[in-house]
Amino acid sequence: MNSVNSRTDKRYSLHDSEKRDNGTSLTGTFVRLAWHCSGSYSKEDGSGGSDGARMRFNPEASWGGNAGLGIARDALEE
Numbered sequence: 709m710n711s712v713n714s715r716t717d718k719r720y721s722l723h724d725s726e727k728r729d730n731g732t733s734l735t736g737t738f739v740r741l742a743w744h745c746s747g748s749y750s751k752e753d754g755s756g757g758s759d760g761a762r763m764r765f766n767p768e769a770s771w772g773g774n775a776g777l778g779i780a781r782d783a784l785e786e
Contacts, residue, residue, distance in 0.1 A: 737780040744774055 741763070748768075749757030762768045764781055 734780055734783055737777065738783075741777045741780040744777060 745758040745763050748762075749755075756762075763774065763777070768774065769778070769781070
């Protein structure tokens, strides 16, 4: 399978089947994850944001404002 099909397949997989243990959708958590990733971007020096995927690692992954986002990160890692 080529990479374009892989991305498309993953997108539909996340949209259609990713659920929490209680059956609720992860869609809102994915939006929140994207918001938090982009919120750390600094226009002044171009640092932060999603560049480098720092939200995947400590200390940023464990910051209080990012609580509960691990489930979305784990779903994307699969």
